[in-house]
Amino acid sequence: TNGNVAATFRVPASTAGIQTVRVTDEGGATVSAEFTVKKKILATPQPISPEKDNKLRSGEITFRWGGITGGSNIAYTLQISNSPDVATYVWRKSGIETWTYTLPKEEALPKGTYYWWVKAVDNYSNESLWSSPSSFIVSPIPTWVWVVVGLVVLVGLMVVAYRQTKFKVTE
Numbered sequence: 001t002n003g004n005v006a007a008t009f010r011v012p013a014s015t016a017g018i019q020t021v022r023v024t025d026e027g028g029a030t031v032s033a034e035f036t037v038k039k040k041i042l043a044t045p046q047p048i049s050p051e052k053d054n055k056l057r058s059g060e061i062t063f064r065w066g067g068i069t070g071g072s073n074i075a076y077t078l079q080i081s082n083s084p085d086v087a088t089y090v091w092r093k094s095g096i097e098t099w100t101y102t103l104p105k106e107e108a109l110p111k112g113t114y115y116w117w118v119k120a121v122d123n124y125s126n127e128s129l130w131s132s133p134s135s136f137i138v139s140p141i142p143t144w145v146w147v148v149v150g151l152v153v154l155v156g157l158m159v160v161a162y163r164q165t166k167f168k169v170t171e
Contacts, residue, residue, distance in 0.1 A: 017037060019034055042068060044129045045068055045099075045118050047116065048066060057139070057140075058138070060102050062100060062103075064074060064099060065131065074122050076119065077118065077121060078100055081114065084118070084133045108136065111140055114138065115133040116133065152165045
């Protein structure tokens with residue numbers, strides 16, 4: 001009767017910008033007001049491992065970063081590229097809910113130098129900036145390892161062949 005209204009409501013996710021709230025009473029009287037929803041910039045997660053220029057074998061590679069606390073349901077987006085330019089990437093995974101991710105074997109990276117970075121996103125679509133890129137190198141098993149394996153196999157075969165001839169019964 002006095003024209004005062006009090007109401008509480010939750011602003012939906014992804015509504016940054018100027019918004020309008022409108023109230024209508026039983027008699028059809030309407031009043032509206034505008035308010036601005038500002039995007040919140042989240043703290044930027046920091047890469048931990050693989051460390052800069054770390055040499056890794058192709059296969060399962062585990063990425064770890066310093067997660068951020070607070071906020072609403074934080075998830076992370078991880079990108080891998082063969083250049084330090086965040087706009088280009090060869091692999092991307094969104095919706096990671098932990099501070100770590102292991103690249104599965106079926107998505108193994110070929111030999112080369114790679115860069116990776118991560119950003120945080122909350123359930124209101126607020127984002128952090130991308131972390132600084134960190135590089136790592138994927139290299140195949142070194143040649144000397146294959147030489148050693150070959151020598152061990154060769155010696156093993158020679159021992160078996162020697163024993164076969166030494167203990168063979170002939171008539």
